[in-house]
Amino acid sequence: xxxxxxxxxxxxxxxxxxxxxxxxxxxxxxxxxxxxxxxxxxxxxxxxxxxxxxxxxxxxxxxxxxxxxxxxxxxxxxxxxxxxxxxxxxxxxxxxxxxxxxxxxxxxxxxxxxxxxxxxxxxxxxxxxxxxxxxxxxxxxxxxxxxxxxxxxxxxxxxxxxxxxxxxxxxxxxxxxxxxxxxxxxxxxxxxxxxxxxxxxxxxxxxxxxxxxxxxxxxxxxxxxxxxxxxxxxxxxxxxxxxxxxxxxxxxxxxxxxxxxxxxxxxxxxxxxxxxxxxxxxxxxxxxxxxxxxxxxxxxxxxxxxxxxxxxxxxxxxxxxxxxxxxxxxxxxxxxxxxxxxxxxxxxxxxxxxxxxxxxxxxxxxxxxxxxxxxxxxxxxxxxxxxxxxxxxxxxxxxxxxxxxxxxxxxxxxxxxxxxxxxxxxxxxxxxxxxxxxxxxxxxxxxxxxxxxxxxxxxxxxxxxxxxxxxxxxxxxx
Amino acid sequence: xxxxxxxxxxxxxxxxxxxxxxxxxxxxxxxxxxxxxxxxxxxxxxxxxxxxxxxxxxxxxxxxxxxxxxxxxxxxxxxxxxxxxxxxxxxxxxxxxxxxxxxxxxxxxxxxxxxxxxxxxxxxxxxxxxxxxxxxxxxxxxxxxxxxxxxxxxxxxxxxxxxxxxxxxxxxxxxxxxxxxxxxxxxxxxxxxxxxxxxxxxxxxxxxx
Numbered sequence: 001x002x003x004x005x006x007x008x009x010x011x012x013x014x015x016x017x018x019x020x021x022x023x024x025x026x027x028x029x030x031x032x033x034x035x036x037x038x039x040x041x042x043x044x045x046x047x048x049x050x051x052x053x054x055x056x057x058x059x060x061x062x063x064x065x066x067x068x069x070x071x072x073x074x075x076x077x078x079x080x081x082x083x084x085x086x087x088x089x090x091x092x093x094x095x096x097x098x099x100x101x102x103x104x105x106x107x108x109x110x111x112x113x114x115x116x117x118x119x120x121x122x123x124x125x126x127x128x129x130x131x132x133x134x135x136x137x138x139x140x141x142x143x144x145x146x147x148x149x150x151x152x153x154x155x156x157x158x159x160x161x162x163x164x165x166x167x168x169x170x171x172x173x174x175x176x177x178x179x180x181x182x183x184x185x186x187x188x189x190x191x192x193x194x195x196x197x198x199x200x201x202x203x204x205x206x207x208x209x210x211x212x213x214x215x216x217x218x219x220x221x222x223x224x225x226x227x228x229x230x231x232x233x234x235x236x237x238x239x240x241x242x243x244x245x246x247x248x249x250x251x252x253x254x255x256x257x258x259x260x261x262x263x264x265x266x267x268x269x270x271x272x273x274x275x276x277x278x279x280x281x282x283x284x285x286x287x288x289x290x291x292x293x294x295x296x297x298x299x300x301x302x303x304x305x306x307x308x309x310x311x312x313x314x315x316x317x318x319x320x321x322x323x324x325x326x327x328x329x330x331x332x333x334x335x336x337x338x339x340x341x342x343x344x345x346x347x348x349x350x351x352x353x354x355x356x357x358x359x360x361x362x363x364x365x366x367x368x369x370x371x372x373x374x375x376x377x378x379x380x381x382x383x384x385x386x387x388x389x390x391x392x393x394x395x396x397x398x399x400x401x402x403x404x405x406x407x408x409x410x411x412x413x414x415x416x417x418x419x420x421x422x423x424x425x426x427x428x429x430x431x432x433x434x435x436x437x438x439x440x441x442x443x444x445x446x447x448x449x450x451x452x453x454x455x456x457x458x459x460x461x462x463x464x465x466x467x468x469x470x471x472x473x474x475x476x477x478x
Numbered sequence: 479x480x481x482x483x484x485x486x487x488x489x490x491x492x493x494x495x496x497x498x499x500x501x502x503x504x505x506x507x508x509x510x511x512x513x514x515x516x517x518x519x520x521x522x523x524x525x526x527x528x529x530x531x532x533x534x535x536x537x538x539x540x541x542x543x544x545x546x547x548x549x550x551x552x553x554x555x556x557x558x559x560x561x562x563x564x565x566x567x568x569x570x571x572x573x574x575x576x577x578x579x580x581x582x583x584x585x586x587x588x589x590x591x592x593x594x595x596x597x598x599x600x601x602x603x604x605x606x607x608x609x610x611x612x613x614x615x616x617x618x619x620x621x622x623x624x625x626x627x628x629x630x631x632x633x634x635x636x637x638x639x640x641x642x643x644x645x646x647x648x649x650x651x652x653x654x655x656x657x658x659x660x661x662x663x664x665x666x667x668x669x670x671x672x673x674x675x676x677x678x679x680x681x682x683x684x685x686x687x
Contacts, residue, residue: 039586042610042617052619054545116543121578149492156489162499169496170503177507182641188539188633190641195573196520199581204507212503241485248499252506261555262581263570265517268510275506338551338585405585410559418562422588427615 003470009082010089011463013099015369017075018362019458020103021068022451025355028063029447031056033440039433050114058125059113064350065123065213067106072358073217074098074141077164079365080224081148084158086471090147094140101137105130117187121202123209124178128189131179135172142168153471159240163220166248170212178205196264200256207255214354215321216247219286222310225361227293229307230300235292239285246282250275257328260337269330276328283321290314305380309360312388316352320345335410340432341402344395351391351443359387359450366454370461379453383446390443394436401432524571527680529647530673532635532657533664537673539632540666542580544621551582552591552677565592565678572680575647587618592678602671624667632669635661 035056038044045051082089089095109130117127126134145168149157178201181189193201227234234240256264256272291314294300300307323345327336336342367374374380404425411419471477488494514520530538541547554560556567568591573579597605604611607625609618635657643649661669 038619039617042619045619047620047622049544049623052544052621054548054619057545057548118543118545119578120542120545120547120580122583146492146496157492157495162495165495166499166503169499173500173503173507182644184637184641185633188638190638190645191578192645193515193577194521194645195576195579196570197515197517198577198579200514201511202578204511241489245498245502249502249505252503253510256510258583259581261557262553263568263573264520265514268514271510334555334557337555338583338589340584342583409563409585410557412559412562416558416562418559422563423613423615426587426617 004467005470007088007468009466009468010092010095011079011369011466013089013092013095014075014079014365015458015463017071017078017099018366018369018454020099021071021075021358022362022447022454024063024067024071024106025447026444026451028060028067029440029444031060031063033437033444035060036433036437036440040430040437049116055114055116055118058118059110061123062113062125063106063110065209066102066109068358069213069217069354070102071106072361073164073167073213073221074102076221076224076361076365077141077145077167080160080220081145081164082468084154084161084224085148085152086154086468087148087151088468089144090151091144095144098137098141098144101133101140105133105137112187115187119179119181119189119191121178121191122206124175124202124205127187128179128181128183129186131175135176138168138172138175142172153468153477154475155477156475158224159234159237159244160220160222160224162241162244163216163223166244167212167217167220170208170216170248170252174205174208174212178202196262199259199262200264200268203255203258204252205255207258208252210349211251211254214349215251215283218354218357219247221357221361222286222290222314225357225364226290226310226314229304229310229360229364230294230297232293232297235289235295239289243282243285243289247279247286250279250282254279254328257333260328260330260333273328273330276325280322280325284318287314287318287321290317305377305384306360306363308381308384309356309363309387312384313353313356313360316348316356316391320349320353323348335406336402337406339402339405339409340398340429341406344398344402347398348391348395351387351394355443355447356387356391359383359447362450362454366457369463370458371464372457372461375453375456379449383449383453386442386446386449390439390441390446393439393442397432397435397439401429401436405429520570521574522571523574524569524681526682527572527574529575529642529649530676532639532653532660533629533669533672534676535638535642535673536629536632536635536661536666537669537671538580539638540624540670541673542578543632546590547580547582549582549584549586549618550588550590551585552589553581554589554591560589564589566681566683568678569681572678575642577642577645590674590677594675594677594679599671599675602674603667606667606670621667624670625665627666628661629664629666629669630658630661632666 109126180192183189253275256268408425554564554567606621609616639649639654
């Protein structure tokens, strides 16, 4: 038995954040399925402004990123930073404030999007009052996280905390700079930047919200839960450190690849493109590190659905971080830009990587948090195959749709006339949009199975009191 | 100091780690964004680009509110097929009064940057209220409420113009004083159509860019 101290980890707030995260996953994926159906049957908004595609779409993206994603990141950051620091959370009341204030923000922010308060900047659609609230909660999140690290009993700061730390710091910087605006009323403001300059600032933000939230933040999750679950140390700790700095340095440059052939100077486009290719190195270094870490534990995959999710998520991480740099090449982008290929790319990351690693992590954490076996391993295995099937069908249908759109739009006949009308190309998308709807439904039904499974696991249980272990003097803070 | 011992320091000091992350992640943004914000050619209007009138600006804010930019880009790329389909490719100087920019990232529907003047006001009115009555295969949402709501209810227009003037848009005192009156008696759909009809009129073939 390991020696323990009198301190106990704060895990109730972790459980609550997991519950909220799952609720937002169901709501926001539900919204996604609904708007995908609207692209097939446009009449199902029933002439109601709040059911209109243009308002539900930002609700879908913001619900996934800020509701599902950030709640899961807060939950896993709070869980892992205590265990890698060997201390309970610093300022636990502030952690509870972060938890509830964030949920209130997502709820009211979502309603404001339905009401039409919308800056139109992607992933930064929320208007200025919400932007201020986000900044305040984010600082509190930082205080709890870095406070815990500052009071740690273990001398080295473990690698997962670096990624969570980068998430907190870089997102704060991007959020504040991109949202600078002059308010004209409670629900309306005008951006401090205009036109081409606004575009470059927005995609510096937009690309790196993906970079430091959906990639970096979730890599923090990977670096704690993958080795923990596989019961193997990180394959190469040095590689993880090198990849971290390379990732943090190079990701931030890649934004302008969202603006190829747009009205911005060519040097910025080229720089963004080159740095996107460079980014492949740290992205795949991390992939290799993750896969090698489980490479001596493959047999666990046969019996353990949680680890299956995490390993599969790495495969999609590898796919998406390869596809991204390819799409940043100007000659590929000329076809993919403005098409459903982009939507497919985003979902190979969001479904295949973000959602799957979160699911794996939840299946790992929840039984431990309440000291009870998972309600049903069989249901979790069914969920695994639904998630995989849904993601694959989604990506493949959007590849087909996107590549045809891109090529047909550009097609000219031998006397230089356009080969196809826009309308005909658009109309030919219907079968792909149908497949995508089916894919979304499959994925959502898997998520619902997980919600039921974890609900049954949590039902009637309280958080286990986990004592902080005593620190090996060789690594302790002197 | 060798790289490893420097790294040992960072690894054991939260303050250094925070500073390191901030420093390393700031470089790319500084190199790309500062020159862009200071490049005059990106903030200089083309010859025929003017500020939005009170009605057009209201229409633009409705376009933003309804999320039109989710499915319609406003950016004609300098490619043969795009120029043939939509018109002259987009110039940076045409967007200097766009806060925020509305170039979009997805074309579920066609690009709208050069849509101004291509269809009649009546066509737009029918199309916005019932898209499938004019384009049978359309999957665009219908916007019946735009025909019912008064344009003057979309927000304090004189406050909007004043805010934009602070940001450097050349509105006169007269523009601001008359803004409320300009919106009297028109519906949201009229403002949106006024905006659509002036889109892309800041440049035409033969202008000097």
